[in-house]
Amino acid sequence: MRTIIEPFRIKMTEPIKVTTRQHRERALTAAHYNVFLLDAEDCCIDLLTDSGTGAMSNNQWAALMLGDESYAGSQSWKKFESTVKNITGMRHVLPTHQGRAAEGILAQVLVKKGHVIPNNSHFDTTRANMEFAGALAVDLLCKEGMEPARMAPFKGNMDTDRLKECIRQYGAENIPFCMITVTNNTGGGQPVSVANIREVKTILTAHNIPLVIDACRFAENAYFIRARENGYAETSLLDIAAEIFSYADAATMSCKKDGLANIGGFLVCNDDRWAEQFKNMLILREGFPTYGGLAGRDLEVIAVGLMEALDYDYQVYRHATVQYLRKKMEPLGIPMVRPVGGHAVFLDARAFLPHVPPLQYPGIGLVNAIYLEGGIRCVELGSVMFGKFDEQGNEVAAPLELVRLAFPRRVYTQSHFDYLAEVIEHVWHHRDAINGYRLTYQPNFLRHFTGHFQPVD
Numbered sequence: 124m125r126t127i128i129e130p131f132r133i134k135m136t137e138p139i140k141v142t143t144r145q146h147r148e149r150a151l152t153a154a155h156y157n158v159f160l161l162d163a164e165d166c167c168i169d170l171l172t173d174s175g176t177g178a179m180s181n182n183q184w185a186a187l188m189l190g191d192e193s194y195a196g197s198q199s200w201k202k203f204e205s206t207v208k209n210i211t212g213m214r215h216v217l218p219t220h221q222g223r224a225a226e227g228i229l230a231q232v233l234v235k236k237g238h239v240i241p242n243n244s245h246f247d248t249t250r251a252n253m254e255f256a257g258a259l260a261v262d263l264l265c266k267e268g269m270e271p272a273r274m275a276p277f278k279g280n281m282d283t284d285r286l287k288e289c290i291r292q293y294g295a296e297n298i299p300f301c302m303i304t305v306t307n308n309t310g311g312g313q314p315v316s317v318a319n320i321r322e323v324k325t326i327l328t329a330h331n332i333p334l335v336i337d338a339c340r341f342a343e344n345a346y347f348i349r350a351r352e353n354g355y356a357e358t359s360l361l362d363i364a365a366e367i368f369s370y371a372d373a374a375t376m377s378c379k380k381d382g383l384a385n386i387g388g389f390l391v392c393n394d395d396r397w398a399e400q401f402k403n404m405l406i407l408r409e410g411f412p413t414y415g416g417l418a419g420r421d422l423e424v425i426a427v428g429l430m431e432a433l434d435y436d437y438q439v440y441r442h443a444t445v446q447y448l449r450k451k452m453e454p455l456g457i458p459m460v461r462p463v464g465g466h467a468v469f470l471d472a473r474a475f476l477p478h479v480p481p482l483q484y485p486g487i488g489l490v491n492a493i494y495l496e497g498g499i500r501c502v503e504l505g506s507v508m509f510g511k512f513d514e515q516g517n518e519v520a521a522p523l524e525l526v527r528l529a530f531p532r533r534v535y536t537q538s539h540f541d542y543l544a545e546v547i548e549h550v551w552h553h554r555d556a557i558n559g560y561r562l563t564y565q566p567n568f569l570r571h572f573t574g575h576f577q578p579v580d
């Protein structure tokens with residue numbers, strides 16, 4: 124097979140700073156060894172997140188200029204609404220400034236203290252919104268999804284036996300809705316099959332529980348279904364997406380992912396009474412229902428971006444970039460989560476640095492080594508981000524120490540990935556020299572964002 128090319132060419136460039144090792148050492152020390160505290164300009168390849176970091180197309184930039192900034196009933200709103208309805212088939216569309224605002228509205232209207240919300244895996248803002256409303260957020264990921272090295276096509280699936288057990292245990296009356304996240308971000312962008320969504324829906328229908336889809340990467344998930352699930356090899360991504368949404372009663376979306384936009388989100392639903400309540404909350408928190416949390420130009424950009432994300436050639440290229448990095452690292456024996464997901468490659472820092480104990484944060488050691496070696500910024504998902512303290516106040520390590528290399532959409536070219544692979548290879552060959560870290564300052568919440576570190580000798 125021939126090389127899969129980027130299905131676009133470059134009309135405008137954005138310079139990136141090529142730095143020296145000495146410069147990076149100074150920058151990282153000044154940032155207290157926490158890459159979240161670095162200046163972005165000191166990161167030559169920034170793989171911190173795929174959220175809101177994508178490049179817009181010429182059609183999106185052109186659409187931006189058509190932004191109709193009327194307060195009510197703008198033309199831009201009509202384009203946004205009809206595109207979202209076309210994809211989701213839902214009757215009511217509410218534009219929000221980000222995905223978490225959609226989650227917040229959903230939770231404030233439907234979730235009460237003592238409720239239980241099942242999900243394959245709650246994304247962190249989703250969990251926070253459900254818990255803030257007083258609910259217990261439970262993750263019911265299938266067994267394959269919990270084994271990093273196990274090859275399986277749909278590791279984002281929900282465990283339907285555990286869903287039935289959850290409904291028995293807590294009672295359907297305490298479950299205002301069940302969520303399913305496509306693709307499963309927390310599990311590394313692993314997809315969910317149509318068969319699984321259908322089975323979840325059947326179980327829920329028997330108990331009168333609505334289904335809400337967390338749709339942030341619905342187009343990447345649709346591509347996985349076409350590539351891996353029986354019967355979909357010829358189906359358009361739009362039709363697959365429409366089928367996914369057809370099983371749902373509502374959906375939340377961050378357009379910073381598969382909206383190919385730098386900001387935006389929405390909440391959709393079918394139920395008229397839900398829509399009425401959501402709308403009231405939208406007006407209170409975000410804005411008038413025909414712009415929500417967004418400018419008219421954002422609505423334009425998202426309407427174009429959502430359809431571009433469903434373009435088959437774009438998704439072929441997108442998935443090829445993730446596979447390209449995997450293929451470069453696999454022969455070297457670099458430990459990573461398999462199969463790779465839709466938007467990121469996860470390195471297994473515990474296996475990469477077996478000499479660093481979990482409470483000396485091997486993920487931070489690896490993230491910092493990759494930065495120092497090549498100016499590449501990635502993120503720890505391990506004992507710093509997910510660590511806890513037991514009742515005696517002792518720190519408890521997270522089950523996995525991962526490092527995420529998230530892929531911004533349409534931003535980096537093949538030579539950037541070649542460089543990235545070379546840097547990681549160098550770090551791999553010199554891994555014995557990598558130190559652990561200790562925290563010298565940590566805030567009470569979300570310590571990974573603002574904590575300070577020092578290398579352990």
Ligand SMILES: *Cc1c(COP(=O)(O)O)cnc(C)c1O
Nearest residue numbers: 221222223246248308339377379
């Ligand atoms: C990013 C994300 C969210 C939250 O969206 P924001 O736009 O960042 O508020 C919710 N769920 C999943 C699965 C996500 O990836």
